[in-house]
Amino acid sequence: MRIGVGSRNKAKLKAVETVLQTLENKLDIVAIDAPSDVSSMPFSDEETMKGALNRAEFCVHQHDVDFGVGLEGGVTETPAGLFIINWGALAVKDQATFVAGGARIKLPEEIAKRLRSGEELGPVMDDFCHRENIRHGEGAIGVFTNGMITRDQMFTHIMKLLVGQYQYQLSNI
Ligand SMILES: O=P(O)(O)OP(=O)(O)OP(=O)(O)OC[C@H]1O[C@@H](n2cnc3c(O)ncnc32)[C@H](O)[C@@H]1O
């Protein structure tokens, strides 16, 4: 089974491997530079979901893979403040595409302000924490939940939601 993941982000790749390893021994996971075709800091559910779908569909349409996975991070305004959000898509070659959303939490106002003025969350988190590449590891969600839920764990949950929907469809044809 050959799976294309539309990213080189370590947290995303780890999540895909974690979930698929439990299902199949012969796995060929390929990291693909898939364009999201949305802004680098998506600012709504709609835009973030679109980014995930575009990445997944690019993988199955442009590469020789059985499945394409797209995982996309973004933020959205709510009455309670700016929330970090994530969406995932699983495109099955010549078949359906599945979509799932992830856990979301409010970002501290100090971070939210910087994003509203046009900065990207990745560099803002590194600056805020005086560290590098937080987006490849625990992520903002890990930092602001005290490590309770890390970025790869959050994406692992999304992957389970995607694969589970595909399995349900297979068993109900
Ligand atoms: O290489 P790609 O796959 O694009 O991975 P990415 O880390 O850039 O992730 P996204 O494009 O999906 O996320 C959009 C932006 O939000 C940032 N971001 C999203 N979730 C984050 C998190 O948990 N921690 C730090 N930055 C995050 C990310 O760095 C981008 O600037």
Ligand SMILES: [Mg+2]
């Ligand atoms: Mg990105």
